[in-house]
Amino acid sequence: MLTIIAAAAENNALGKDNQLVWHLPDDFKRFKSLTSGHYIIMGRKTFESFPKPLPNRTHVIITRQANYEVPEGCVVVSSLQEAIAFCPKEEEVFVIGGGQIYQQAIDLVDKIDLTRVHTTVEADAFFPEINTQKWELVFEEFHSKDEKHNYDFTFLTYIKK
Template sequence: MITIIAAAAANNALGKDNDLIWHLPDDFKRFKQITTGHFIVMGRKTFESFPKPLPNRTHVIITRQEDYTAPEGCIVVNSLKKAIDTCPKDEDIFIIGGGEIYQQSMSIADKIELTRVLTTPEADTFFPEINPEEWELVFEEFHPKDEKHAFDYTFLTYIRL
């Protein structure tokens, strides 16, 4: 199964200047819980936004740079198709960004795990629109802002119709 996992604002904002716009510890915990032990597919800029590779996951990095070198254990490819082909066929694959990779993945994904952050910040990277004729919302869990979370947010799970 191919799953897109993202946190996007009400206006679909994902990030600005290759960084997240918010800090939501419970979203990070959910991301870690869902993706640990799996292949995670991302664009080069998303990979470079991490201080180091995420533990207990196989990183598949998509870049057009022919001489790109990644840390040991990371796989570098030049297209989304090659990234998917690199992953084991019988395992869950997670698409973790960025905006361009999400856009390319919408037509091949089976599921979307989305954290909808209830704010409308300025951004330069956006999540694609979710077409209700292609996707069914099957899970929704609201979380109000608190001392650790500056914004209300909702965990949403969509499956392809």
């Protein structure tokens, strides 16, 4: 199964200057619990936004740069199709960003795990629109802002109709 996992504002903003524009510890925990032990597909800029590779995950990095150097345990490919072909078919594989990769992947995936952050922010990377004719919302869990979270947010899971 191929799954997109993302956090996006109400205007579909993902981030600015290769950084997230919010800090939501419960979203990070959910991301970690869902993706740990799995292959994660990402663009080069998303990979470069991490201080180091995320533990207990196989990183599949898409870049057009020849001879792109990555740490051990990471794989470099030149396209989303090559990334998908590299990953095991019998496991859930996660597409984790960024905006261009999500745009390419949205019609290819089986599921979307989206954290909808209830704010509108300025951004330079955006999540694609979810076409409700093609996607069915099967899970929704609202979280209020609190001392650790500056924004209300909702965990949403969509499956392809």
